[in-house]
Amino acid sequence: MPDGALPVLDVRNLKTVFRTRAGEIHAVNSVSFQLRPGELLGVVGESGSGKSVTMMSLIGLLPSPPAEVRDGNVMLGDKDLLKIGEDGLRAIRGRDVGFVFQDPMTSLNPVFTVGFQIMEPLRRHMGMDKARARKRAVELLELVGIPDAERRLKDFPHQFSGGMRQRVMIAIALACDPKVLIADEPTTALDVTIQAQIIELVKGLREKLGMAIIWITHDLGVIAGIADRVMVMYGGQVAEHGPVREVFANPAHPYTRALLKTVPKLREPRADKLRVIEGQPPMLGAHPTACPFRARCEHAFERCARENPPRREIGAGHDVACWWDHRTGEPV
Amino acid sequence: MSVPRKKLLEVRDLKMHFPITGGLLRRQVGAVKAVDGVSFDIYEGETLGIVGESGCGKSTCGRAVLRLYDITSGSIKIDGTEIGTMGQSALRRMRPKMQMVFQDPQACLNPRMTVAGIIAEPLEEHGKLSGKKRLERVYELMDAVGLNRNFANRYPHAFSGGQRQRIGIARALALNPRFIVCDEPIAALDVSIQAQVVNLLEKLQDEFGLTYMFISHDLSMVKHIADRVAVMYLGRIVELAERDELYERPLHPYTEALMSAVPEPDPAIEAKVERIILRGDVPSPSNPPKGCNFSTRCPKVMDICRKLDPEYREARPGHFVACHLHDAGIMNNEPSAGTTGATPRNEHKQQGEDA
Numbered sequence: 077m078p079d080g081a082l083p084v085l086d087v088r089n090l091k092t093v094f095r096t097r098a099g100e101i102h103a104v105n106s107v108s109f110q111l112r113p114g115e116l117l118g119v120v121g122e123s124g125s126g127k128s129v130t131m132m133s134l135i136g137l138l139p140s141p142p143a144e145v146r147d148g149n150v151m152l153g154d155k156d157l158l159k160i161g162e163d164g165l166r167a168i169r170g171r172d173v174g175f176v177f178q179d180p181m182t183s184l185n186p187v188f189t190v191g192f193q194i195m196e197p198l199r200r201h202m203g204m205d206k207a208r209a210r211k212r213a214v215e216l217l218e219l220v221g222i223p224d225a226e227r228r229l230k231d232f233p234h235q236f237s238g239g240m241r242q243r244v245m246i247a248i249a250l251a252c253d254p255k256v257l258i259a260d261e262p263t264t265a266l267d268v269t270i271q272a273q274i275i276e277l278v279k280g281l282r283e284k285l286g287m288a289i290i291w292i293t294h295d296l297g298v299i300a301g302i303a304d305r306v307m308v309m310y311g312g313q314v315a316e317h318g319p320v321r322e323v324f325a326n327p328a329h330p331y332t333r334a335l336l337k338t339v340p341k342l343r344e345p346r347a348d349k350l351r352v353i354e355g356q357p358p359m360l361g362a363h364p365t366a367c368p369f370r371a372r373c374e375h376a377f378e379r380c381a382r383e384n385p386p387r388r389e390i391g392a393g394h395d396v397a398c399w400w401d402h403r404t405g406e407p408v
Numbered sequence: 409m410s411v412p413r414k415k416l417l418e419v420r421d422l423k424m425h426f427p428i429t430g431g432l433l434r435r436q437v438g439a440v441k442a443v444d445g446v447s448f449d450i451y452e453g454e455t456l457g458i459v460g461e462s463g464c465g466k467s468t469c470g471r472a473v474l475r476l477y478d479i480t481s482g483s484i485k486i487d488g489t490e491i492g493t494m495g496q497s498a499l500r501r502m503r504p505k506m507q508m509v510f511q512d513p514q515a516c517l518n519p520r521m522t523v524a525g526i527i528a529e530p531l532e533e534h535g536k537l538s539g540k541k542r543l544e545r546v547y548e549l550m551d552a553v554g555l556n557r558n559f560a561n562r563y564p565h566a567f568s569g570g571q572r573q574r575i576g577i578a579r580a581l582a583l584n585p586r587f588i589v590c591d592e593p594i595a596a597l598d599v600s601i602q603a604q605v606v607n608l609l610e611k612l613q614d615e616f617g618l619t620y621m622f623i624s625h626d627l628s629m630v631k632h633i634a635d636r637v638a639v640m641y642l643g644r645i646v647e648l649a650e651r652d653e654l655y656e657r658p659l660h661p662y663t664e665a666l667m668s669a670v671p672e673p674d675p676a677i678e679a680k681v682e683r684i685i686l687r688g689d690v691p692s693p694s695n696p697p698k699g700c701n702f703s704t705r706c707p708k709v710m711d712i713c714r715k716l717d718p719e720y721r722e723a724r725p726g727h728f729v730a731c732h733l734h735d736a737g738i739m740n741n742e743p744s745a746g747t748t749g750a751t752p753r754n755e756h757k758q759q760g761e762d763a
Binding site (some may be wrong): 122123135181210215238239240267268269270271272273275281294295296297298299300320321324325334335336338339340341342344346347349350351352353355356371 | 461462505568570571596599600601602603604606607610611614625627629631632651652655658663667668669670671673674675676677678681683685689742
C-alpha cells in the first residue's frame, strides 16, 4: 500500500450522540481515522465500544432521532458525507460505499428473489436495463463462489445456507464496484469452517478488485489474519490504532494488552489460568472527561480520572490514547 | 490420571430424533437426527468438552443427557442409575444431582423475579430449608460466584451479561449438584468477560468437586477448560480424546479442518497457518449422506467412505475416532487408500458447491 496515497475515506473528529429520556449518551467521541485505497482496516471492540455506531454514522444509517451526528467531517473523495443530505447519501450508499452486515437473513428481504436484490442497485445506480443487470448479477454470484448462479437468481434468501447468504450479501455490496466496503461483523453469525471460506473469499476479492475495506469485529483472530491496520475501540473512542503486526507485537494501550492476554490461543501451549480483565465494560453516558478504561486498568493513576487522554503518536502510524507509557511503565 | 477414575456418566448409543410431520394428517414423514448414536463417558471431577459447529447436535446431546427430552433410544447412566428410560417423577428426584447452565443469561432468568428469588427457587422446589436458612444459602451462593450480596433484591435487567451468567451459575449450584451441563456459557459474553466466567467455573469445580460437560463452538476456550474433548459432526461424535492428544494429534479430517479454520489472534502465527478450507455446507440432519456423514466435505474422501459408515473405535489408547483412514482392516483392503498418504495440506480453493 502506498503510504502517500490520498485516503479514500477521511473521518475527522466524529461525534455521535443518542438522545434518550435519561439524558444524552455519547456513543462515539471524536473518532478520527483514514482509509487508504485498497487497504483493509480492522476495527475491534466489545459491545458498546462504538464500532458499529461509528460506521453507521458515516453514511447516515442511524435513525434520527434518537441519534444525532453532532460534529466531525467524513470526506469521501471531495464530498463531506455529513453535509450532502439524505438524497446525496442515497446516491452514495450501495454505489461508492457497500455494506455487509452481521446477519444475512435479516438484511436480505425475504419476499424478493436474490436475483432481484442484486439487480436493484445495478438498475438504480448504474442505470442498467434488466437484461444487462441480469447478466452482471450472474457474474457477481459467480465471483463470490455461488455455483449454478444462473439458476439460483430465482431463489429466495431462505433457500440459501448462512454462508451462501453472506456470499449473496457480498455480491450485492460489490455490485456497483464501491470504493469502500464496510463489513460489520460479517462472519460472527457463521461457523468457523464457513467463516474460513468467507475470509478466503474476501482476501481473493480484494486482490482482484482492489477496494478498501473496513472490517468490524470483536474477534482478534480474524483481524490478525486479514487486516493491514487495526483500530481498537473502547467506550466510544479509539484506544489504539496502528499497523496490525505492530499493534499485536507491541500493544501500547493497557486495554489492548489485557485483551490480547485474555484470549486463549489454539496454537500455543495452554496457560494454567486465564488472565482476566476485571470489572465490566463501561456504561456510556455523558461526554467523558476521564479515560473510559480507568476503572479496569491496572496502570491507572490520578490523571486518568481527571483528563481523557488524547491520541498520541508512538511509532510509524501507531498511536495510543493513554497517559501511561508502556515502554517506561511510567506516566507520560 | 493413573488412578482408575470413577465414571460419573455413561452414555451408550444415545439417539435423539425429532419427528418431521407433514400432510393433512400431520403424519410423520421423516426425522431430524439431531443426535444419532453417541457413546461416551464422563469421569468424576473432569470436564468433557463437546465442540462442533451449529447443527451438529452438541446442545441437543447436552439436553438429552439431562433428560430434558424424551430420548429416542440409548442408555444414560448417572452414578450407576439408568435415567434414559426413567419417568418424570423419578427424574425429578434426580434433578438436584444434575444441573444446567444456559447460553443466554438474558433468556434463562425470569425478568420478574429478584436475584434472590431466582437462586432460591431450586431450594424451594427440592429443599426443606426455612426461609431464613434459605436466604443464608442464597447469600453463600452469591459469594461463591462473586456477586455482591447487597444486590440480592435487584432484578436481572440491572445486571450485565457476565453478572447474569453468574446468577445462572449460582442457581445451578444451589442444590449441590455433582454434574453440570454448561451449554455455551460464554458464547453471549464479551471477550473481556469470558475469562472471568471460565475462571469462575474452574474455581467452583475445584471447590465443590463438580463434573462438567462443557459445550462450546470455541475450540480455543475448550482447549483451556476441558480435560477431554469430543468433536461432533452431524449428530455423531467423530473423535474423542484427551485434550492435548486431540489438539496435538487430531486423527479425523474434520477435526483437522475445524482446528485449522480457527483464526489465531497473532498476525505472525496467522501468516503461517495452513488452512484446510472445507467445501460446501453441513448436510441436513434429516437426510444425512450415505456412508460417512463427513464424506461430502472431506478432503481425504475415499470410495469406501461414500458406501460404508465408519465404525467409532479406539485408534489409540483413550483416543476414539470414526474414520476409515484409521481403521487398519479397511485401509489394507482399500485400493485408493494409497493416495491419501500425501495429506492434502494445501489450501482448497474450490468454494461453494452446495452439498
